Amino acid sequence: MQFTAWSKDLRVTADGSGVVSHVGAALLRMLADQAGLTQALSAGLARRSWWPAHDRGRVLVDLAVMIADGGEAICDIDVLRHQGEVFGPVASPATCWRALDEIGDGQLRRIGKARAQVRARVWALLGQLPAARAAGRDIGEGVVVLDVDSTIVLAHSDKDGAAPTYKHSFGFHPILVTCDNTGELLAVKLRPGNAGANTATDHLEVLAEAFAQIPPAHRRRLLVRGDSAAASHAVLDWLSEQGTKRGRSVQYSIGWAIGEPERAAIAGIPTSGWAPAINADGGVRDGAQVAELTGLLALTGWPDGMRVIVRRERPHPGAQLSLFEERDGWRYTAFITGTKVGALQWLEARHRAHARVEDRIRCAKDTGLRRLPSREFAINQAWCTAAAVAVDLICWLQLIGLDGDLAVAEPKRLRYRILHTAARLVRGQRRRWLRIPSTWPWATQITAAFNRIAAIPAPG
Structure with a gap:
């Protein structure tokens, strides 16, 4: 009792x-x-x-x-x-x-313009914008990092735009852009559930909205990260064009699908061509390595200076491997970047920090986006x-x-x-x-x- x-x-x-x-x-x-x-x-x-x-x-x-x-x-x-x-x-x-x-x-x-106006004031009140970090250090002084990604929002009734999704669920497929420095949700575009993950026009629209949300004083050094859905000619050409504007540097770090040309290039990398990968804290990642594929691929038609970097890692128990990966037991992922300087390990760790967008999306779903x-x-x-x-x-x-x-x-x-x-x-x-x-x-x-x-x- x-x-x-x-x-x-x-x-x-x-x-x-x-x-x-x-x-x-x-x-x-x-x-x-x-x-x-x-x-x-x-x-x-x-x-x-x-x-x-x-x-x-x-x-x-x-x-x-x-x-x-x-x-x-x-x-x-x-x-x-x-x-x-x-x-x-x-x-x-x-x-x-x-x-x-x-x-x-x-x-x-008009709401977007109002948000951008107030965001500039809030960032000015901060005095110094928080630095985005990767591998235990700042990504760069004054660099604003934008992460673009899409997600699935389930619908439990027949709403306008709700449709079967590529994950065999039913609902919507919005695309979002968050600021890694502050955690803010800069832009969100609601899309039908059957909207493609790699639709270039949707990426361009939401990225343009996100760029407009960045105060002018902070648009000089931007880094856009995304998964392979953003790796289209239209998106990369647009980002490259944005980087040519006076007083502005726009870098990108975007996932890259591994096809037959990449597999052939990977097979041609000598053992000495692989370097140890690094962890989120900057230490050496045991059982993971990175290498550059740029010179081994025909990249005609893609932006000048685009680099292709591959990572291999011993898979976790139960991981699903492709037939190519089963041959040598490594799991491979790749990304592209327009950054010309920097160690491969650092660039790869900077790209993997894009995974934080999943936490931002989860918190956004916990803040209104889960139920429409x-x-x-x-x-x-x-x-x-x-x-x-x-x-x-x-x-x-x-x-x-x-x-x-x-x-x-x-x-x-x-x-x-x-x-x-x-x-x-x-x-x-x-x-x-x-x-x-x-x-x-x-x-x-x-x-x-x-x-x-x-x-x-x-x-x-």
């Missing part, structure tokens, strides 16, 4: 007052306001001679805050709406539906844009307001410790005070984050 003694004198009533929950969500809402995002979205979504009861910029920010807070359906906005003592007026689910329905291609472009709310494709695309704003708000909160393990925590942990915190709301000295329990282990970090965000200068 001692195991249940804790609840013997516990009673629950519904007549409490002055207590609010999810107070950490106010950090995200305040951050959007202080950074100028709410104002920028409001201006971008304004329509001549039309004054809605709920400003559409405010509605979109509130939707993003709700998504960042863990909401998975538009009706979850009620969690914020029924805490008016803290958040003030919040739109109803019906108004949120209408707001998303009003977002078409023109509104998406509508049967209509356009509304779901607008929802994806709100989810991208939510991902950005979480990243900005961690970059500006938090430190220690909270600054690198994934969204689930951040919600459990920060965003879903409860507090008592009291009034005094002509102010509202949120009294977080002193016994809450992260109370100090929450109050420090509030102070840091409140100190952000008002946008001009």
Whole structure:
């Protein structure tokens, strides 16, 4: 009986007052306001001679805050709406539906411009952009790394655009671009489930949107990483052209499919042509080697200076090998890069760091992208844009307001410790005070984050 003694004198009533929950969500809402995002979205979504009861910029920010807070359906906005003592007026689910329905291609472009404008301000507030890292060191001073990849979003009903996917599931096949330096979700394009993984036009569209999201002062040194789906003539030619613009360097590191020419070239590499690969921490990777195939392949028609680098590694137990790999027991992967200098081991480790995009996608799915709310494709695309704003708000909160393990925590942990915190709301000295329990282990970090965000200068 001692195991249940804790609840013997516990009673629950519904007549409490002055207590609010999810107070950490106010950090995200305040951050959007202080950074100028709410104002920028409001201006971008304004329509001549039309004054809605709920400003559409405010509605979109509130939707993003709700998504960042863990909401998975538009009706979850009620969690914020029924805490008016803290958040003030919040739109109803019906108004949120209408707001998303009003977002078409023109509104998406204006939202993109607003996000880029505010991103430039946030990066300026940081002072120094976090460096992207690989093999235990910085990739390069001032280098902004963009990772492009696609994923599958399952649909459990017949929604517009939902279709069988190449993984024999049913749903959508969006393509995303994330910033490895900050974790931000720069661009997301919702696509039908049967959209090709290597569709060049989709890659070009989403990369162009991502480039436009990078503040001009940081576009001088870019690195684009992707898997073999991005290794098309159109994409590589476009990236090479971007690198010729004055004052800009655009490098790429993209997966490369191993076909018969590559297999023949690999067979011709002498033992001395293989060098030890390195780990994520910079140490030597036991049982893995890298070599260059560039001079052994006919690369006519591909961009000048393109290099092909191959890696071989002893496979893990149970790994599926091709017939070619079964002959010598090695597992082979290859990638291409336009970087002309640097040790093979370093370039290969830099490329393998692209795997972090899988973590970013997983967190994005945990922040709104796993479930699309509508049967209509356009509304779901607008929802994806709100989810991208939510991902950005979480990243900005961690970059500006938090430190220690909270600054690198994934969204689930951040919600459990920060965003879903409860507090008592009291009034005094002509102010509202949120009294977080002193016994809450992260109370100090929450109050420090509030102070840091409140100190952000008002946008001009």
